[in-house]
Amino acid sequence: QKEVEQDPGPLSVPEGAIVSLNCTYSNSAFQYFMWYRQYSRKGPELLMYTYSSGNKEDGRFTAQVDKSSKYISLFIRDSQPSDSATYLCAMSAIGGYGQNFVFGPGTRLSVLP
């Protein structure tokens, strides 16, 4: 079993739809959870950062962490064609990047006009 799993997609939705992206993980020590967006031919950019369990909202984006289920989600409201990208979850047991920071494989999202 991989440490972090994501449905690779591709996920296609119409413009304006609510998108739900999910990751499951196996390491109960993970406490820091991030979502990155990666456009084609670009590096990942940080979208949301959450520590421990709970919800966090930023504009059209909401991140949820359920540590009891080892499950995290990213919701995108009123999706736009500019949201078309690959979304990567990432997590760490301790603060800071490096060898302890694990990325999921990413979900490719297409928002159709």
Place this chain on the structure above:
Amino acid sequence: DAGVTQSPTHLIKTRGQQVTLRCSPKSGHDTVSWYQQALGQGPQFIFQYYEEEERQRGNFPDRFSGHQFPNYSSELNVNALLLGDSALYLCASSFGQGLVGYTFGSGTRLTVV
């Protein structure tokens, strides 16, 4: 303000050859990390440099080596290239281990034939 810049953008090498990739960190950043992202996968941590020394290393063979210069720029060297080394190589910079300010470059696409 320039972000993280990587060069070259693309290159093609033959099996057994050696390659050097370059990274200039974002202004104000002193720590550089390198990642390998195979097609359809999340980034895998290779190593991290701080104060011109390798501070952390992921599960990559000794064929992968690096260097950081006094101006914080960095190089990734890969010797004896294998077909499996074909990937997008990402450089990320930060000031120390800060999570939120971690910035990725657009990467170098390496193809080994």
